[in-house]
Amino acid sequence: MDAHQTSVYTTILISSFIIGIIILYFIISIIYHHRRSLTLYKLSIEAEITTLEKERSRMAADLHDELGPLLSAIKFRVGSLDTNSPEDEQTIEKVNEHIDTMVQRMREISNDLLPNILVHKGVVVALDDYINNLSKPASLEILFAHQDIPFLPQESAVHIYRMVLEIIHNTIKHAHASVLKIEFRRVEDKLVLHTMDNGQGFDYELTTREAKRLGLHNLLSRSEMLSASLFAESGRGKGTSYIIEIPYNPSV
Amino acid sequence: MGFTLDLILSFSIVIPAIMGWTRFSRVHPAYYPIIFCIWLGLANELSSLWFIHLFHSNAINSNIYVLLESMILCWQFQRWGLFTRYKWIYPVLMGILFAAWLTENFIISSIHLFSSWFRILYAFIVVLLSISLVNYQIVRERRGMLRNPETVISLVFIVYYTYKVLVETFWVYGLNENSNFRTHIYLILGFINLISNLIYALAILWMPTKPRFILPY
């Protein structure tokens, strides 16, 4: 190998070495920045959802503390009016009816915002309650089975509650299923929520449009807030199944 | 010593092959192609030994192997969802690879010679596909990038196949005349191969049984 060839070879070796360094650096940089982007993204989602839930909680409290007592007070005061004319009696009764309707409506709104039963009795009881009182199509049967679920902090309970409601809502609206099974069990250090329906499924490939319809963003965001893993399986005509594995450490 | 080292470095593919065999039942079907590819690689190494013993050249089995390898890798990228937006690219790519292979092995050159142009072409394509996959995953992956076996494998591909392109280019321009140079290059490639195989084995270990749900885009 003469001097010229040696220098050519050395050049080639050095340049390929340099290319290698560049590629390696590029890879490391990608990983680092991706992680940063993830953290920022997570923070923003957290902020969004936390703000949302705080507002809902505040509104439910306002209904309970301000509007509720006011309505009762109105009804009592109106009821304490003395009247001699039967017409006025009728008016008082009508007023009572209106107030009752308002109270009923407020009950529903308050329940939608933040069900009190969720706060006091936990997510399992709240879900049972919700399913039993749900006005669903007669063709759909919802089965809820649970085992060994501890009492969770309110934040987590709310997320789980909302996720299940989202799934139920999707099933009713899109799946045309006859059975929806929901299982919530504790498996070692995880709480596993498994839902399956025998409906028409959705096509993952076409799902960008459908994702918005099915509120899948919502499911993903909330499961991330729980640091949970979300698995979904669906196919045209094969039904839809969701598995959410929520890590749980009882030390808290 | 040199030959033994070479042998160890090339047969390091046994490690991911065994890993793939033991984990096969628990791995999601989306990851089958890469495992097949690794087994195929092992088969190629073995048949190379046999061919060299018989015919003094492993050009034939090697050429056939690179065709299969290129097509299986394309298949794997398709399984990983790289072509969902532009479905037509996949069959076109397969067609180009096959046509190029035929052209080089039967028209321009011969199947008894190493088809360097094809190797350059397919290595280049694999690098580009790997870069695309990594970027595709950057947007979708919500955990750390390194936790995703697809990303890890693609990153390894980028390094390995870039080097393959470089090396094959060297050979095309006749740099393999000097055996000293050739030995050095093959040594480096061998180590890259070893590390790649170890990383493949790790990736197989991490392959999930069911796919995590990630929003498509």
Next chain:
Amino acid sequence: MTKDLYAPVRIVLADDHEMFREGFKSLIKKQTGIELVGEAEDGLELVKITGELLPDLVLTDIQMPGISGIEATRKIIALHPHIFVIALTMFDDEHLIVDMLESGARGYLLKNAHKNEVFEAIKTVYRGDTYYCRDTSAKLIHLIAKSRYNPYKEISKASFNQKEIEIIHLICGEYSNKEIAVKLNLSVRTIEGYRERIQEKMKARNAAGIVVYAIKNGIYKIN
């Protein structure tokens, strides 16, 4: 302590919303048979005032600062078993009513109940019977029925004839008097008569009372 049926019923009211207390006061003011002797804003104050004033009845909100209505009820019943407690519920804490009943409350009222119902509840509980608000939802009845709460342990079980049991079943099935009359081929007046007799035997004041009694005593089973 024997109850003087001619003296006004002395009650203490506990609720953390002043507006509600004021409204309630205005209602009670015009009733001669009922006297509001004390008010409390939270659970601790309630227990204290009850101990000092020894009223006949306590009407209390369920969710209050300090100790909750449930805790306060337990304490009051423990210290003064002859003082009866009525729970007051807003629209969103039905599930806590069962807890109140299990803690010893003798009945409950919705805070937007009709004034006649308020008076009736006070009268009934004063006599020692239980009172369930008329607008009790089916869901709540089932919750009560499934719970540990059972006020009928001491009352001697009344017996009902075949016809009465049939009617009880229909009432539990949420049929109106008219519908029951059609089903059994009797006049509405007859049904109303039966119903009165049933309620007398059960010491129930409305349909809710009938249903809870029926479930607790095994006359009617929910599937």
